[in-house]
Amino acid sequence: MPSSNGFDSWSEERDRRLASSGSSKYASPFTPGCDDLDAYGHWVDVIDYGAVWYPIVPAGWVPYRFGHWVWIDPWGWSWIEDEEWGFCPFHYGRWIYIGTAWGWIPPPLVVVPVYVPALVAFLGGPHFSVGIGIGIGAGLVGWFPLGPREPFFPWYHYSGIYLNVVNITNIRNVTNITNITNINNIHYAYKTIATTAVPTSVFSSGQPVAHHVVRVPPEQLEKAEIIPHPPANPTRSALTPGKPVSPPPVRTQRLVAANKNAEVAGRPAHAQNPQKRPAGNSARTPPPEVRGKPQPSTRTSPPRLITRATPPPPTIPVPTNACRNVRTSRTTSRAATDQSFAVRKAGGPDARQRISAAPSSSPSRETGHHAASHAKSPTVTVGIPISKMVRRIMGIVRSMNKRRRTRK
Numbered sequence: 001m002p003s004s005n006g007f008d009s010w011s012e013e014r015d016r017r018l019a020s021s022g023s024s025k026y027a028s029p030f031t032p033g034c035d036d037l038d039a040y041g042h043w044v045d046v047i048d049y050g051a052v053w054y055p056i057v058p059a060g061w062v063p064y065r066f067g068h069w070v071w072i073d074p075w076g077w078s079w080i081e082d083e084e085w086g087f088c089p090f091h092y093g094r095w096i097y098i099g100t101a102w103g104w105i106p107p108p109l110v111v112v113p114v115y116v117p118a119l120v121a122f123l124g125g126p127h128f129s130v131g132i133g134i135g136i137g138a139g140l141v142g143w144f145p146l147g148p149r150e151p152f153f154p155w156y157h158y159s160g161i162y163l164n165v166v167n168i169t170n171i172r173n174v175t176n177i178t179n180i181t182n183i184n185n186i187h188y189a190y191k192t193i194a195t196t197a198v199p200t201s202v203f204s205s206g207q208p209v210a211h212h213v214v215r216v217p218p219e220q221l222e223k224a225e226i227i228p229h230p231p232a233n234p235t236r237s238a239l240t241p242g243k244p245v246s247p248p249p250v251r252t253q254r255l256v257a258a259n260k261n262a263e264v265a266g267r268p269a270h271a272q273n274p275q276k277r278p279a280g281n282s283a284r285t286p287p288p289e290v291r292g293k294p295q296p297s298t299r300t301s302p303p304r305l306i307t308r309a310t311p312p313p314p315t316i317p318v319p320t321n322a323c324r325n326v327r328t329s330r331t332t333s334r335a336a337t338d339q340s341f342a343v344r345k346a347g348g349p350d351a352r353q354r355i356s357a358a359p360s361s362s363p364s365r366e367t368g369h370h371a372a373s374h375a376k377s378p379t380v381t382v383g384i385p386i387s388k389m390v391r392r393i394m395g396i397v398r399s400m401n402k403r404r405r406t407r408k
Contacts, residue, residue: 017035017038018035021034021035021038022038022043023035023037023038023043023053025051026043026050026051026053026106027053027088027093027106027107027109028106028107028108028109028110028113030110030112030113031088031092031106031107031113032087032088033085033086033087033088034088034106036084036085036087036088037053037055037085037088037089039085040055040056040083040084040085041053041054041055041056041085042054044103046098046103049096049105049148050105051105051106052096052098052103052104052105053089053103053104053105053106054101054102054103054104055083055085055089055102055104057102061102062102062145062194062196063089063090063095063102063145063194064079064081064090064118064120064143064144064145064196065196065209065210065213066081066082066083066209066210067079067080067081067082067083067086067208067209067210068080068206068207068208068209069203069206069209069230069238070206070234070238070239071206071234071238071239072117074156074157075117075154075156076117076155076156076229077117077118077155077229077230077232077234078117078118079091079117079118079120082208082210089104090118090119091115091116091117091118091119092106092107092113092114092115092116092119093105093106093107093119094119094145094146094147094148094150095119095145095146095147095190096147096148097189097190097193097194105148114165114166116152116154116166117156118143119145119146119152120143120144120145120146121143121144121146121150121153121188121191121226122141122142122143122155122226122227122228122229122230123141123142123143123144123191123195123197123221123224123225123226123227124141124142124224124225124227124230124231125223125224125225125227128140128142128216128220128221128223128224128225139199139200139231140197140198140199140200140214140216141197141198141199141200141203141230141231141232142195142196142197142198142216142221142224143195143196143230144188144190144191144194144195144196145190145194146188146190147188147189147190150186150188150189151167151186152166152167153228154166155228155229155230156229186226188226191221191222191224192218192221192222195216195221196209196213197213197214197216198212198213198214199212199214200231200232203230203232204232204233204234204235204238205235205237205238206234206235206237206238207237
């Protein structure tokens with residue numbers, strides 16, 4: 001067995017960390033990123049809410065403020081957090097503000113948790129975009145985190161079953177979700193204390209949110225409406241999230257020919273560069289004569305053209321005696337047939353002996369080398385043997401004679 005390397009050590013350390021994770025006691029181990037919570041926070045049991053995880057964050061920290069928005073199909077606008085531990089708390093469960101600190105309430109211990117691009121609600125409307133717009137014709141996009149018992153309404157296409165499955169982790173009575181017809185009639189706890197607003201251009205281009213936050217007075221936030229989806233269309237930078245990486249520099253190499261006057265692939269130098277074609281029909285200027293030892297020629301001949309001839313048609317070997325055997329079988333069968341007709345005409349079993357002793361009156365059908373070939377090979381191996389054929393003919397003659405005697 002080979003010795004362990006760095007990857008094996010990393011895998012063993014990860015397995016030990018997952019096995020000894022304290023967060024698996026409160027959150028489902030199937031939740032992505034759940035094992036990262038142990039190193040960045042602690043768990044506290046809170047009355048009416050159960051286990052709450054408190055992250056280690058600076059003062060003034062607010063959920064869904066340190067990151068940026070990108071467009072990811074099929075959900076559309078999705079939140080990309082800057083925190084190293086942020087995937088699990090920002091896409092599952094709910095946030096709660098207790099005292100002066102934010103805590104995260106995990107979803108129930110379900111087998112397969114439901115992913116959400118961002119558990120927030122968006123703000124908009126005329127009182128929000130026009131009343132506090134930045135510049136002429138500019139607007140704002142605002143959002144805030146949802147509380148423990150506040151329903152989540154997706155801004156992408158969804159079905160009634162999906163709406164129930166997404167909210168069942170925090171709302172025990174599903175009827176409360178399906179009966180809601182106006183989202184503005186819901187009382188949201190963190191609408192005025194945890195709203196993050198940025199210009200529409202910052203939101204649609206996927207820029208970092210924390211550097212462009214606009215302070216909105218609480219009075220304006222109270223009048224702002226809850227909108228079903230953010231009023232912004234994604235730009236190219238939001239469709240391709242991440243920092244743009246410039247291509248590596250490519251060093252251009254200048255090709256220098258050994259002999260500029262040499263012909264390349266059978267073409268003169270002026271044919272490849274029309275701008276340097278000699279004017280008129282003047283002949284080439286001969287190179288200067290060099291005295292002393294003759295210099296070897298640097299002129300390269302064009303590569304020889306390789307041609308291929310058409311391959312011959314395939315031939316099938318045929319045995320030399322195949323045609324001869326076929327003709328022999330045909331001639332033999334013809335002679336046997338003539339003999340059977342003669343026997344039937346003469347009548348009686350002794351007619352066969354008389355006919356075989358008499359010379360044949362019919363002319364032979366073979367001429368030339370065919371007759372000579374039969375003389376060299378009297379034994380026939382193709383077709384039905386002659387003895388068997390004669391026995392059949394004799395049987396036919398006997399049966400015909402019996403019929404004649406019966407008739408008489």
